[in-house]
Amino acid sequence: MKNFAERHVGALIAWIVVVLAAVLFMPDTSALVTKYGQTKIPSTAQSQIADTLHNKWGHGENNTRQVVVVFSNGNDKLTTTQKRSINSTIDKLRDHKDxxxxxxxxSAQDNAQARAQLISKDKTTELLQLNMSKSQGVRAQAAAVNKAAKTAGVKTYVTGSDILNDNFQKSTEDGLKKTEVIAAIFIFVVLVLVFRSPIVPLVSLGTVGVAMLASLSVVMNLVKYLGFPLSSFTQVFMVVVLFGVGTDYNILMYDQFKEELSGGLSAIDATRKARRIAGHTILFSGSSILIGFTALALAKFSIYQSAVGVAVGVAVLLAVLLTLNPFFMATMGKKMFWPTKNFDGGSRSKLWNFLSKNAVLRPILGILLVGLVSLPFLFTYNNNLNYDTLAELSDSLPAKKGFFVVQDHFSKGTAEPSTLYITDGNKKLDQEKYLKIIDRVTRKIQDKDGVKTVASATQPGGSKVSALYAKNQLKTVTKGSKQVNKGLGTINSGLLSAKNQIAASNMQSGLDGVTQLIAGTNKLIDGSNTLQSGTKSLASGATTLSSGANSLASGAQTVNSGTQTLASGASSLSSGASNLASGANTVNNGVGQINSQLAQSASSMSQLATAQTQIGELANQMNSVKSELAGASSLVSEAQQLQPAIEALSTYRSQIDGLMQELNGMGDLSTTVSSVKTSLTGVAGNDFKSEMANAQMISAAQSIIDDDTASAASKAAAEKIKAAATTSNTNLSSNLSTLQGVSQQFGSLSMPTADQIDAIKTIAAKMPSEEQLNSLQSEMAQLPSMLKDANALMDSASGLTAMSGKLGQLTSSISQLQAALKQLQAGTNSLASGATTLANGASSLTTGANTLAAGTGTLASGATTLASGTTTLANGATTLNNSVPALTSGLLQVNSGQKTMYTSLQGVVGQMQQLQSGLGSASDGLNTISKGVAQSNSYLMGLRQSAAADEFYIPTKTLHSSTFKPAIKQYMSSDKHTTRMTIVLGYNPSSAKAMTEVKAIQKEVQNELKGTDLDGATVAIGGQTATTADTHDIASEDFIRTAVIMLVGIGLALMFITRSILQPVYILGTLILAYFTSLSITRWVSGAFLGEKMLTWNTPFFAFVMLIALGVDYSIFLMMKYREFGDNGGRPSVNIVRASGVIGAVVISAAIILGGTFAALMPSGVLTLIQVALAVIIGLIILVLIIPILIPAAIHLTYDRSKLTDDDEDDENRN
Structure with missing residues (x-):
């Protein structure tokens, strides 16, 4: 159990668990960077206010990002085929918007303004602007649009600020992967070279790797759940700092461990002592770094705050190094340095020893030498930084290529235009007075040198709409005023003419004329009554005549039919009688010849035979005549039946004679009607003239009323005249309307036409006369007796047949024959005479019958025409009779109106002189007005030429028209409280000039709104340039603030570590000098070898943080060793030289490793990382060179000003 604790096995197990938990709970770092790693500017910054306004804009633009699709044909104009392909691509995107x-x-297809903005002037490039929802990641969106926008025959790019930022993030992520691999390899190689063992590098990388993995998991979980600051640089700097510093601390720890092992201590004891001595230094040094990076949490800028993640990493690193390293050291012992056999004490740095010794010997010279070398770089230092994100990206990226294409063929600011917002929550800006202010602001911005175009609600195409400016509108006004002046002259002429007409007019004669009108109207009323009586009689007579004409037509048709039959029979009778007479004459002649022959020659019997034959023929003819006489007897019967028709004809003849008398009276009636029509026309004409005169008086009176220069009395008189004339006109209009109605009724009245009257007269002329009808009746009465005589004659002639039979006997008795022939001759003579008489009578009968038939036919036709005409006459007369009461009523109304007019005119006559005077005054007033209009026009002409006329004005009709509506929709928010202007700068959007221009624009707009109706409105500029400008201001301000906090924190830590006030000043002074010198050199190196003459805006800050936080380590290493030697006594100068020699080897090794670690950032291709790496590496080199000069010199000048002796040098060499 004791070995378990001494060998720190528990620490190993604990860290294994931590690593497993870190891996298990590690969030998706890439997603977190995408979501939380963007630069966050305080909400009070103008660009953020603009973004807020954009997200509340409406019209489907809320929470959107702008993307630009670029279609380019290089330096050649787009062909028609390419344009069609581009339009097809645009249509596809439009159809699949969702x-x-x-x-x-x-797109350029939308309207003329869009076409001017989205097609380059050289016609080689066309743009498509998209507003895309932020609901999807920018990387996925860009990939989808890239695929959809590919167009055959043209180069297609998809770009935009969000896409470029995403490309930067991806480049950073890719660079980080390279950095991790390169840093690991480099550290391994360096550690192998330092310790001449492959095991030490593995242990070092393992412990630092554990710290890196654990701290990264902690930081990312803090970001995910607590909103911990994060940026694209957080993970990168955690890697380089932890691996760099961790390796440095491990070198310090392992070097001390090796030194203790060389003293004969066991692995466990050497571990314990090394951790105590080196751990003390590591803890103090790490604390200063921890304080430095932790101080960044007090920064306001998100990018600066994101570096606080390094502090978390350093804290975990210290814990890992001081707990996990002891396990490997105690467990492995000397095997850790395998295959090394030499465990002598730590090595010394001859360089640091030389520099520190000479600095102590000649401190002023050393300080001056450092200053002399640094001054050129300090004096050439400038703070012009590059805020262009494009500089961070590789030129091979399509989004960057597309951006450059836009800059090449459009204005440099076209790809990332700025947007100026003006908002007032209490006012709707789509009103004329606000639009005027907006236009004034638009033109103010356009006048700035760095501005290419400005598009706004009043200038949607980026240029003035001339029709909406007072100058153009004054042109119309001045033209109209000239026409007004001309019209005033015309009115004045009219007033003078009216005045002269009134002066020349005889109003009394007008009243007399009205009296005559009244008298004439009374006569018309009397004539109207007479007309009504006459038309009534006319209608009655016409009705009777129509009835008689119809009866006459019917009877005439019947007579005509009978007479035609009679004429036919009479003709046959006449023909038979003629034949009979001819036969009788022939017989008579034959008998005479017979008698002559008998007398001459009785022996001529042959003639008897001939006579006999002729008698036979005569007998046959007599039979034919008898047959015709039988037919004639039926004609006599029919002729007797015609007797009533002939009597009807006699009656009709009487009626026609009466009709002719009526027609003769129609002339008088027609004359009466014509006279009435003429009177009506005259009355209407007089009414019309009166009405026109009244209209002139009304117009003249109205001119006086409207004349501001007329007196009140004149206006009052004119009012009365106008009222009287208006009343008169009203009555006259009513009367004229009535007269027109009566006149129309008279116009519809139709009298019998001349043709109808002639037809009736023709019928009367063709009618048989009374004598003819009587003669016809007499002849028809003799027909029966004539037929009786003809029958008797036929009976007498019938004996011829018998006589013919006896001719044979004549041969025996000539005497008897001669006697009989005499009788026969006598009979034939009588027969011939009677037949001739019969034939003549039949012929007369035929002629009379034909004449009668023709007359009755004409009579029938005329009677029919007469019946039609009399019917029309009756209808017209009835209509006329019915219209006469309306005429009489209208005439009464006219008479009443004329009397009213007479009364009104009597009042008008007395006021005409006053009207005449008023017209004169009105004329004078018009002259004055005309002069005023002329002067006004002259003033307006001058105003039109002045700058004051160059002012925006939009009529209400135009404001609400469909033409202006798209501009309102494009440049006004949905609630109309906010308007925007799209500003395209002539500079690179991320350049210093562009940022200066944007700031100036915002300030000028705010000043321009003061004193206007939009005074107090919020003004904010959005877009890449505004964001960059805010970034610049916030970064610059926060850099100074954060640097002070960091220096104060590290200074306090150094005071605690060094237990001195001056020593921290020396250390910090050295670090600051190294920082500015390294930045100046880095700028030169970047320009000379990277082609970038400016540092990126992030480089100074991160270089400062790294150099100060990491560079202070080396000073702490030195001061801790200096304190260690000081605890054993000795002169300060000697101790600092000894400490420099001992710690110099560690510092140089640490600087090499740290510099190499930062060098691993260079292959990333990200300019900021490359420049930060250069600055840190150069700074580390400077620190390695000036720390052993400045700090020993300062220590010597402060604490020990005496020169070193030989004994001091011996002490130095001994240690």
Whole structure:
């Protein structure tokens, strides 16, 4: 059990458990760095206020990050095909916005303003701006967008501040892995060289590894659960500090252990003594480091605070070294240094011994020599730092390449523009008065030399909208004022004309004219009553005439049908009678010839045969005539039936004669109607003229009323005139409306046309006269007797047949034949005479029947036309009769209005002189106004040319228009309490010039708002430049503050360790000198070999922390040895020289190991880590050289000013 305790086996078991727990509960360090490791600026900083406003912006932009997609064709213009491919890619991203967590996007396709901002002037590059949700990690988002944005034919990059920061973090993580491997190998090699044993390096690396693993787990759990400060540098510096310092402490411990073993002590005793002596030094030295890094917890800046994790690591390291090392030392003993056989005491440093001895001998010279060497570097030191994150990254990274492409083809600030926010929680800024202020601020910023473009709500495209400025609007106003002046001249001319017209007018004659109008209207009323009576009679007569014409048409048609039949029969009868007469004449001639022949030659019997034949033919013709006479008897019957129709024709003839008399009276009626229409037109014309005169009087009176220069009396008189004229106009308008209605009714009245009247007259002319109708009736009465005579004649002629039969007997008795022939000749003569008479009568009958048929046909057609015309006449007369009461009523209204007008005009006449005077005053006033307008226009023209006219003004209609709405949405928050301006600088966003410009802009904007309606509004600038500027201010301020705290803490620790006030001053002075000198040299080396002439903004702080915290170790090592020798007596100068010689070897070894450990940061490729490593290495070299000079010299000057003697040198060499 005793061996168990002496060999510290319990410590081994405990640390094994701790390591297992550390591994088991180790969080995901990369995720924690991503989540908590970003630079945190206090919420009161302007950039953070801006970020807060951005996160409350609305419009889908809350909690988003900005990403820029770059499409480039190098130095050649984008082709049409490439543009189509780019548009296709943009459309794909737009269609899958949710998949890629894109809240909003702005492309060159959106509008003209976006096109101007997102397409380079050389047409080689196009940008796509994305607002992406922060719900997903930036690394995963960037990878997804990179894949989706790949476009055939063009180079595509995805960049942005968050992506670049993530690349920096990844570069740091990758650099850390390299550093761990390189540091382990380097430490192993150095320890092998120092102790000439492979076991010591393994033990040292093992113990430091345990401390590193345990402390890292503690720090990461503190970050995860307690919000412990963290940055990308925390783990890196924990590695280099723990491995560097831990190895240094192990060297100190192992060197002391080796020394004790060389004195013959057992492993356990040597372990106990070595831990007591070296452990004392380690504890004091570690405490100073712990105090230095712990002091960083008081820093305000998150990056500085994150280094406090090193303090946790140092605390764990001290515990591991002082508890776990004893286990290996006590257990392994001398085997720990295998295969070394030499266990002589610790080695001495000849360099430190030489430097310290000469410093004590010539202290002033030593101090001056150090100062002389350091001064050039101190004087060339400057604090111009590089805040550009891009400098930290490799040029091969696509995001960095894309950023440079944007800077090359756009303004340098395009990729990371700044955003100025103006907010006032009590005011909505989308109002004209606030927009005017916003525009003034916009132009103020645009006027600054370092500003490339400024886009705002009033200038969404980054340039003025000329239509929204007073200068442009005054152009319209001055043009309008000229037109107004011209119009005033026209009005003035009108007033003068009205004045002259009133002066020239005879108002009394106007009243007389109104009296005449009243008298004329009364006559029209009387005429209207007469017209009503006449139209009533006309309507009644037209109705009767229409009925008669219809009956006449019907009867005429019946007569026409009968007469046509009669004419046909009479024609047949006439034809038969003519044939009969012809036959009778032929027979008579034949008989005469027979008689002649019989007388001449009785022997000519052949002629008898011929006569017999002719008699037979005559008999046949007589039979035909008899048949026709039988038909004629039926015609006589039909002719008798026509007698009533002929009597009706006689009646119709009488009616037509009466109708003709009515038509003759229509002329008078038409004249009356025409006279009434003419009167109505005259009355309407007079009313219209009166109404126009009243309108002129109203206009003139209104001009007087509107004239500010007119007297009150003139305005009162004008009011009365205007009221009277308005009342008169109202009555006249009503009367005119009534007259128009009556006139329209008269216009619809239709009288019989001339064609209708001519048709009636034609019918009357074609009607058979009374004499013709009487003659026709007489002839028709003789038809029966004529037919009777014709039948008797036929009966007489029938004996010819019998006579013909007896001709044969004539041969026997010529005498009898001759006698019979005489009788026959006498009968045929009578027959021929009767047939001729019959034929003539039938012919007359045919002619009369045809004439009657034609007349009755025309009569029937005319009667039908007459019936239609009289019906129309009756309807028109009825309509006219019905319209007359309205006419009479309208005329009464007109008469009433005229009387009212007469009364009104009587009042107007008395006021016209006052109106005339008022018109003159109005004319003078207009002249004055015209002059004033001309002067105003001249002033406005001058104002338009002045700077005062260059002022923003937006009409309300334009403000709420669809054209202006996109600008409001883009540059106003959803609640309209905040507006923003996008500012593109002409400088690198992370440059000192850009930071200075941003600060100046914020200050100028705040001053610009003073005394305006936005006085007191919050102004904040966001974006990479603003964040960098705030980082610069906070880092610079907190650096000084933190450095003071750290120096005070370490100074107090040194006072406790050295038990002196001056010695801590010497030590800290030496460290500060080494720090500034190393920074100046590092700057030169960086510029000469790395191409970076400036140090990154983190380098001075971390170099200071490392050099002060770690460099103080070497001073403590020296002072602890100095105290150890001082406890044994002797002169201070001798003790410090002896201590320097002894501890110098340890310090140089420790410096080599620590410097080598920091050198392992260089392959990381991260500029800050490289420069910090350079500064620490150079600082360690400087400390190794100046500590043995300055501190011994200071000790000698302070405590022992006497020179060293030979005995002192012997004492020194002996030890």
């Amino acid at each position: 998949h890629y967590n894109i809240k909003s996007m702005l």
